[in-house]
Amino acid sequence: MKRKVNYSVENRCVELLRRLRWPGGVKCPRCDGEHILEVGQMRTFPEHKRYYCSGCRYTFSDTSxxxxxxxxxxxxxxxxxxxxxxxxxxxxxIKKELHITYKAAWRIKHLMGEDSLVHEIRQRLLKKG
Ligand SMILES: [Zn+2]
Incomplete structure (x- = not known):
């Protein structure tokens, strides 16, 4: 079964996440290293890149x-x-609007509350209108 994802929208979202997380270029979330190689894409969401840190040999993605x-x-x-x-x-x-399960909507709603990255994303999205 194919996922119904709007790929251009997903791309813009990942790019925004990348800019907020790594304003100066991709860094390793584990050791803060800057020697990062792109090693492909995530199987679940092809817009999400995978990276390899040559400092600590950690493989991570845009959302790690x-x-x-x-x-x-x-x-x-x-x-x-x-x-x-x-x-x-x-x-x-949220469940009704996005056609997701109540469990997913509840989880999103509650996880978002205190998260600083979500806070930044929210500010950025609302500013754009
Ligand atoms: Zn590292």
Missing amino acids: MTLFHGSRLPLSKWFDAIILGANGSSAMG
Whole structure:
């Protein structure tokens, strides 16, 4: 079964995440190293790149060590949920709007609350209108 993801939107979301996480270029989330090689893409979401740190030999992705890591939802849905949450939507509202499970919506709603990266994303998305 193919995922129905809007690829150009997903690309823009990953790029935004990258800019916020690594304003000066990709860094290793484990050792902060800057000698990073791109080693392909994630199987689940081809827009998400995989990287290899030649400092500590850690392989990571655009979402490693963020709350988006390991999610089966594309970033674009997370970002939509962030906007909905900012506008006061409940988990039930997010579920209906994004056609995701209540469990996923609840998780998103509650994980987002205190996360500083989400805070930055929210500010950026709301500024764009
Ligand atoms: Zn490293």
